[in-house]
Amino acid sequence: MKQTMGISSSDFDYIRQLIYTHSAVVLDSDKTYLAELYLQSIAESAKFTTISSLIAYLRNQPFNHLHTQTIEALVTNETSFFRDKAPFEALRKYVLPELMQRRRIERSLNIWCAACSNGQEPYSIAILIREHFPLLADWSIKIIASDFSSKVLNRARQGRYNQLEIRRGLSQQLQVKYFAPVDNEWQIHNKIRQMVEFQQINLIHSWSSLPSIDIIFLRNVLIYFDIPTKKALLGKAKQQLRLDGYLFLGSGETTFNLDESFERVQFEKSICYKLHGT
Numbered sequence: 001m002k003q004t005m006g007i008s009s010s011d012f013d014y015i016r017q018l019i020y021t022h023s024a025v026v027l028d029s030d031k032t033y034l035a036e037l038y039l040q041s042i043a044e045s046a047k048f049t050t051i052s053s054l055i056a057y058l059r060n061q062p063f064n065h066l067h068t069q070t071i072e073a074l075v076t077n078e079t080s081f082f083r084d085k086a087p088f089e090a091l092r093k094y095v096l097p098e099l100m101q102r103r104r105i106e107r108s109l110n111i112w113c114a115a116c117s118n119g120q121e122p123y124s125i126a127i128l129i130r131e132h133f134p135l136l137a138d139w140s141i142k143i144i145a146s147d148f149s150s151k152v153l154n155r156a157r158q159g160r161y162n163q164l165e166i167r168r169g170l171s172q173q174l175q176v177k178y179f180a181p182v183d184n185e186w187q188i189h190n191k192i193r194q195m196v197e198f199q200q201i202n203l204i205h206s207w208s209s210l211p212s213i214d215i216i217f218l219r220n221v222l223i224y225f226d227i228p229t230k231k232a233l234l235g236k237a238k239q240q241l242r243l244d245g246y247l248f249l250g251s252g253e254t255t256f257n258l259d260e261s262f263e264r265v266q267f268e269k270s271i272c273y274k275l276h277g278t
């Protein structure tokens with residue numbers, strides 16, 4: 001008979017601490033049902049009979065692939081192409097034209113998607129540049145996309161999406177222009193894939209592999225962090241951003257009350273941030 005696969009509160013606390021230590025993500029205390037769902041599937045595929053025997057193992061072993069799998073399963077990686085639309089409109093109509101003017105001598109721009117999940121966000125930026133900025137073809141344009149999770153990075157590097165993912169945010173026209181059907185899925189064209197450089201970066205660790213950045217997309221990840229982590233990351237973003245660069249956050253995120261060196265800039269329906277006095 002199949003055993004009941006519940007999670008005790010002390011086991012749930014252990015999992016929350018594991019996730020917090022390795023990613024700074026705060027797992028809501030009302031997410032036990034989600035934890036049970038994902039841990040059950042990890043326990044089954046690793047041949048543990050219960051969630052508690054899986055957790056007993058995790059507690060007693062040095063950090064290994066099962067710890068990684070557990071953390072990656074419970075951290076949200078919800079994303080979509082051109083998510084929220086407005087930031088991409090702001091990029092197209094205001095931010096890129098302004099920065100192209102400012103960088104017209106050096107002819108180079110660095111854009112960073114700091115928590116890129118399965119890749120839809122950096123590929124949306126790459127597609128937008130291809131579609132609307134032919135002048136940038138002979139500039140040095142770096143689109144760096146990073147995440148702490150190798151699971152999502154592997155998928156992002158592949159650039160292959162199922163029917164559901166491809167429909168979320170992409171017009172039919174962009175789909176057929178930039179993707180090829182392969183085995184019921186859609187493979188992004190190499191010319192777009194090659195525009196994006198993927199790196200594994202845990203935001204709570206060093207960012208030293210990055211150059212100075214003109215545009216940072218740090219979207220829909222701060223919401224999972226506590227206030228000290230949000231403040232620390234905004235402080236690091238400030239150091240990483242060129243003085244006249246732009247920071248984009250998710251629609252439910254802000255620098256307000258966290259880091260007063262940023263000022264809010266509104267472009268139509270999109271809010272983004274610049275360093276004060278620039």
Ligand SMILES: C[S@@+](CC[C@H](N)C(=O)[O-])C[C@H]1O[C@@H](n2cnc3c(N)ncnc32)[C@H](O)[C@@H]1O
Nearest residue numbers: 023077078079115117147148149202203219220
């Ligand atoms: C909800 S997704 C957001 C994806 C994309 N930026 C968007 O807005 O659609 C959050 C991503 O943050 C990543 N993440 C969580 N903690 C992280 C950390 N400490 N360092 C780097 N990435 C992290 C997760 O792996 C996940 O892919």
